[in-house]
């Protein structure tokens with residue numbers, strides 16, 4: 001079995017193994033995805049990204065896997081990293097990336113700070129999706145100290161809980177319980193948010209299929225939408241995640257724009273053992 005080159009990148013510490021599968025899409029079983037994700041016996045990642053060819057009007061198709069092997073429809077931080085790779089490769093400052101969430105336009109001025117048009121949020125209860133009809137602006141759900149969240153789909157499912165102090169929430173305890181609540185037939189990414197003294201928002205995230213991450217771009221998008229609905233933010237806000245700040249903006253067309261940094265850690269090669277799922 002051949003060995004597969006990869007690039008290790010991150011967006012504010014939300015880290016990715018990125019494989020260029022445009023020539024030869026890799027065959028990655030769930031066991032292989034989990035073996036590669038193992039932070040002691042494998043490489044370690046929050047999401048594994050495969051760049052695939054697309055027949056549509058985009059530069060590539062971006063496939064997204066969580067560290068538990070599940071496939072996700074959106075990944076904002078990884079979209080910035082892949083956009084950077086494509087911009088460097090083609091020497092251009094605008095690219096389009098196709099995902100299961102739709103076609104995402106990426107732009108930059110310096111190729112380090114990348115802005116993604118993450119598209120239109122969906123707010124219908126069946127869009128989130130929820131297992132019962134609810135007002136998604138005030139979902140009738142309580143999980144420990146968390147209650148009354150807003151539901152937002154950014155291609156992937158998010159619920160946003162507003163709290164007095166996001167730092168004080170035991171997210172390790174309540175995150176997995178909320179993620180797997182039966183109201184979420186596709187599970188959900190869980191955000192806890194509080195207002196900071198300077199008016200910015202503090203955001204911590206328990207990611208579906210991963211756990212607590214240092215940052216989550218699509219959660220930040222869901223959060224600016226939810227905060228605007230609840231009157232806690234205007235059309236623009238800086239969201240402070242564990243790994244650093246992201247700039248969020250609600251466009252006139254209702255699209256959510258997310259801007260932030262990217263970083264490359266190293267280039268490596270996946271050994272055949274990992275590809276066989278042997279962590």
Ligand SMILES: N[C@H](CCC[C@H](N)C(=O)O)C(=O)O
Nearest residue numbers: 072075076077156216217218
């Ligand atoms: N880290 C990603 C989110 C991955 C979402 C994934 N956890 C799921 O929806 O299952 C981001 O920057 O948007």
